[in-house]
Amino acid sequence: MANLINTTIRNAHLVSVDRRTTLRWLAAATAAGQLAACGEKFSGLAWPEPPPITAKGYGKDPNLAAPKVPWPLTLTKQELATTAALADLILPADGEAPSASQVGVQAFVDEWVSAPYPDQQAQRKLIIPGLAWLDTEANTRGKTTFDKAAPEIQKSIADDIAFKDKVKPGLEKPAEFFTRMRSLTLGAYYTTPEGWTQIGYPGNNPFTTGPYPGPTPEAIDHIRGVLDTMGLKLVFPDNGKL
Amino acid sequence: MADDYDAVVVGSGAGGGMAAYVLTKAGASVLMLEAGRDYDPSEAAMLNLSHDAPLRGQGTPDKEFGYYDATIDGGWNIPDEPYTSAEGSKFMWWRSRMLGGRTNHWARNSFRMGPYDFKPHTRDGHGVDWPVSYEDMAPWYDKTEKLVGVYGNNLGLENHPKASPGVLHTPPKFRVPELFVKAGGDALGIPVVPARRAVLTKDMDNRKACYWASPCGRGCGIGAAFQTTTSLIPWAMATGKLTIQTGAMVYEVILGPTGKATGVRYIDKASGAHREAKGRVVVLAASTGETARMLLNSKPNGRPEGLANSSGQVGRNLMDTVGSSLSAYFPQLEGRPIYNEDGAMGLHAYIPFWDYKNVAEGKTTFTRGYHMEIGGGFGEPGIGGFGGYDGYGSSLRGEVKKKYGARFGFTQRGEMIPNAKCYMEIDPEKKDKYGIPVARFNWEWSEHELNQVTHFQNAVKSLVDKLGGTITSDIRAPKDAISTGGEIIHEVGTCRMGSDAKDSVANSYGKTWDVDNLYLTDGSVFASKAHKNPTITILTMAMRNSEQIASRLKSGEL
Numbered sequence: 001m002a003n004l005i006n007t008t009i010r011n012a013h014l015v016s017v018d019r020r021t022t023l024r025w026l027a028a029a030t031a032a033g034q035l036a037a038c039g040e041k042f043s044g045l046a047w048p049e050p051p052p053i054t055a056k057g058y059g060k061d062p063n064l065a066a067p068k069v070p071w072p073l074t075l076t077k078q079e080l081a082t083t084a085a086l087a088d089l090i091l092p093a094d095g096e097a098p099s100a101s102q103v104g105v106q107a108f109v110d111e112w113v114s115a116p117y118p119d120q121q122a123q124r125k126l127i128i129p130g131l132a133w134l135d136t137e138a139n140t141r142g143k144t145t146f147d148k149a150a151p152e153i154q155k156s157i158a159d160d161i162a163f164k165d166k167v168k169p170g171l172e173k174p175a176e177f178f179t180r181m182r183s184l185t186l187g188a189y190y191t192t193p194e195g196w197t198q199i200g201y202p203g204n205n206p207f208t209t210g211p212y213p214g215p216t217p218e219a220i221d222h223i224r225g226v227l228d229t230m231g232l233k234l235v236f237p238d239n240g241k242l
Numbered sequence: 243m244a245d246d247y248d249a250v251v252v253g254s255g256a257g258g259g260m261a262a263y264v265l266t267k268a269g270a271s272v273l274m275l276e277a278g279r280d281y282d283p284s285e286a287a288m289l290n291l292s293h294d295a296p297l298r299g300q301g302t303p304d305k306e307f308g309y310y311d312a313t314i315d316g317g318w319n320i321p322d323e324p325y326t327s328a329e330g331s332k333f334m335w336w337r338s339r340m341l342g343g344r345t346n347h348w349a350r351n352s353f354r355m356g357p358y359d360f361k362p363h364t365r366d367g368h369g370v371d372w373p374v375s376y377e378d379m380a381p382w383y384d385k386t387e388k389l390v391g392v393y394g395n396n397l398g399l400e401n402h403p404k405a406s407p408g409v410l411h412t413p414p415k416f417r418v419p420e421l422f423v424k425a426g427g428d429a430l431g432i433p434v435v436p437a438r439r440a441v442l443t444k445d446m447d448n449r450k451a452c453y454w455a456s457p458c459g460r461g462c463g464i465g466a467a468f469q470t471t472t473s474l475i476p477w478a479m480a481t482g483k484l485t486i487q488t489g490a491m492v493y494e495v496i497l498g499p500t501g502k503a504t505g506v507r508y509i510d511k512a513s514g515a516h517r518e519a520k521g522r523v524v525v526l527a528a529s530t531g532e533t534a535r536m537l538l539n540s541k542p543n544g545r546p547e548g549l550a551n552s553s554g555q556v557g558r559n560l561m562d563t564v565g566s567s568l569s570a571y572f573p574q575l576e577g578r579p580i581y582n583e584d585g586a587m588g589l590h591a592y593i594p595f596w597d598y599k600n601v602a603e604g605k606t607t608f609t610r611g612y613h614m615e616i617g618g619g620f621g622e623p624g625i626g627g628f629g630g631y632d633g634y635g636s637s638l639r640g641e642v643k644k645k646y647g648a649r650f651g652f653t654q655r656g657e658m659i660p661n662a663k664c665y666m667e668i669d670p671e672k673k674d675k676y677g678i679p680v681a682r683f684n685w686e687w688s689e690h691e692l693n694q695v696t697h698f699q700n701a702v703k704s705l706v707d708k709l710g711g712t713i714t715s716d717i718r719a720p721k722d723a724i725s726t727g728g729e730i731i732h733e734v735g736t737c738r739m740g741s742d743a744k745d746s747v748a749n750s751y752g753k754t755w756d757v758d759n760l761y762l763t764d765g766s767v768f769a770s771k772a773h774k775n776p777t778i779t780i781l782t783m784a785m786r787n788s789e790q791i792a793s794r795l796k797s798g799e800l
Contacts, residue, residue: 057302057303057304058296058302058304058305058309059304060304060305060314060315060316060317060320060321061279061314061315062304062305062309064285064286064287064290064309064310065285065287065290067290067294067295067296067309068296069296070296089634089635090634090635090638091634091635091636091638091639092635092636094636094639097639108298111296111297112297115296115297115302117297117302117303117304118303119302120297158634162632162633162634163632163633164632178634182628182631182634182638183628183629183631184625184628186628186631186638186642187298187623187624187625187626187627187628188298188625190623190628190642191292191293191298191622191623191624191625192293193291193293195623196622196623198639198643199623199642199643199646200580200620200643200646201620201621201622201623201646202582202584204289204291204455204456204457204584204622205289205455205582205584206289206453206454206455206456207454207455207582208453208454209453211412211414211415211443212414212415212443212452212454212585212586213415213582214414214415214416214417215415215417215418215421215581215583216579216581218579219418219578219579219580219581220418220421222418222578222579223418223421223422223578226422226574226575226578227422227425230425230574230709230710232425232426232428232429232708232709233425233428234421234425235424235425235428236415236416236421237395237416237424237434237435237436237591238395238397238435239394239395239396239397239412239413239436240395240396240397240398240404241396241407242396242407242408242409242410242411242412
């Protein structure tokens with residue numbers, strides 16, 4: 001839960017841009033003929049470009065002991081809520097495992113799309129319009145924003161864009177957005193200590209003294225078995241005479 | 243800086259660090275000039291979490307190799323210190339502006355050059371031979387490796403010499419994916435053997451053995467992974483004979499009326515003041531690019547070709563390692579028992595070049611070798627490592643877990659033959675912030691390198707097939723698969739050594755033919771670029787050259 005609290009604190013300083021602002025921006029885009037109301041008419045849409053980031057990066061000699069994100073975060077409250085909802089659709093809580101939003105994936109996405117570097121700037125142009133698209137689509141299908149939409153509405157939207165062989169014609173751009181959000185969500189999740197626990201990474205941890213112990217007997221037996229079935233042989237390396 | 247020193251050493255990386263160490267140990271007073279800032283290895287963020295770094299530590303144009311990479315004020319581009327590539331060329335130049343230079347973050351891969359590597363021209367008619375043989379160098383490799391601390395195998399494979407007994411540290415055990423790939427290699431006659439790296443596996447002097455955590459590129463504050471800032475430089479300081487001046491951007495060597503170097507001129511970056519440093523001998527170890535740049539920018543008596551360049555070879559013969567890579571996925575490694583696979587955070591295993599027989603018999607379309615650096619397993623998940631999934635929901639958790647530890651990478655590191663199209667010169671127009679004319683690079687790979695890439699791709703295909711895996715990266719045409727010049731950060735050769743003053747810049751001790759007290763101890767003196775990573779040879783050459791300097795200083799010859 002510590003992460004959740006941190007996330008909340010970190011978001012507290014956000015410029016208070018609410019849902020109305022997002023919708024206003026969307027309305028403007030629609031008026032400009034850029035946005036169609038629903039999926040079928042989406043093809044040919046000029047994905048509206050969000051305002052660029054002008055902040056500076058952390059430079060070539062940042063403090064490594066006390067890392068800080070020096071650039072202002074830029075997602076609105078609504079964008080954060082939609083990001084959290086999408087992230088949880090991608091990676092919901094499962095038994096002991098926290099959901100994506102519970103480890104603060106939405107705050108990380110904010111840090112990511114607000115960063116002044118070329119890779120992140122390019123992704124910003126995909127992600128911010130994508131979030132707006134989700135809200136528009138939820139509005140069309142359920143008269144509300146994506147984060148407040150019923151689970152079946154959220155799923156119906158995702159089903160149109162989340163499977164690489166089943167993307168609904170015309171929704172290629174939203175599908176590209178979804179693909180990016182999925183890798184970003186998974187990346188953000190599995191780079192947290194909670195994610196490490198889920199995957200089994202023991203951490204960057206000086207766990208032993210003396211020589212590196214190497215694979216456990218169980219791991220050795222397993223790979224020997226695998227190689228046997230392939231007709232190959234497990235042979236430990238020879239170091240020669242040191 | 244009114245004092246005169248026995249030696250002025252420019253640079254504090256592998257070549258400069260070794261020169262300062264050997265010379266001060268021999269009783270000489272040394273001034274070391276470093277263009278970057280001072281660096282304390284305890285700054286290394288060894289155990290910090292990527293999670294706490296901006297963008298989860300992902301590389302950015304500010305820190306290309308990641309937030310926690312040891313490199314300070316460096317990378318592919320330094321804002322105030324540009325370089326250029328000639329039209330039609332692309333070259334990448336990595337610099338570090340810090341005490342210890344690039345030794346603070348290098349991969350520590352330390353493969354000795356072998357007998358073939360010193361006499362490449364004799365073997366295939368390309369390039370030039372070195373003015374030294376492996377037999378000349380062997381005792382120096384032993385001394386250097388013993389001092390530096392190198393783990394590795396001592397198998398003595400063809401052109402991969404053994405170290406003398408007692409030199410090498412015990413290499414760490416293979417991890418499961420390495421054992422798996424070795425089984426495939428054994429079946430195909432492709433050797434998968436313990437790698438050699440400059441990482442201690444037992445305590446030595448003031449340095450600790452590896453504790454099996456922390457990526458070596460972050461810098462190693464415990465001194466296990468070799469860097470000059472935990473070893474050669476503090477040891478030289480302990481003699482009381484070393485003075486270090488950081489923030490000193492050297493731009494020219496001063497030539498006295500008798501034709502000897504009297505010192506160097508530099509810009510004190512903090513004040514912008516131009517200063518001189520004087521010494522009985524000048525040692526340049528500023529890196530292959532910077533050393534050549536200093537010589538070309540030094541124009542004694544208005545000589546346009548620069549200093550120590552009567553051969554016209556300064557800046558020529560620029561080489562880098564041939565690089566390309568392929569990724570594989572092995573379903574056989576899915577769901578295997580988990581354990582700590584971080585190990586030495588670098589190579590435990592590698593594939594040395596093995597196809598010498600076919601090369602010797604003319605059955606290959608290239609004549610020089612390469613090795614493969616290999617790895618994969620249960621490493622720290624990275625923010626960029628989660629492409630290629632489909633759908634959404636809890637099933638993704640199982641997919642992620644299944645694939646964890648089943649990916650494996652093969653990286654080619656090959657020898658390049660020097661060619662007339664690869665060289666460095668001074669840009670006729672552009673200057674850096676300090677007013678120093680900048681380096682301009684010219685680059686073009688030849689068919690020797692491109693054909694080698696094909697051999698690598700075919701070898702990886704056969705190995706991955708044998709092991710039931712799939713290659714997950716695109717197998718591109720060699721011209722697209724090959725690295726950009728400089729990208730492997732093994733650039734060498736701009737002031738090559740030779741046995742004839744007419745076609746080389748320095749003699750076999752790195753002494754420039756034209757100036758009796760001007761020595762070069764960095765990668766610039768390489769006569770060829772074996773596929774073996776250059777640092778251990780730079781250190782070894784620097785030790786040998788510096789011993790000669792020390793004895794000439796003692797005898798009063800200098």
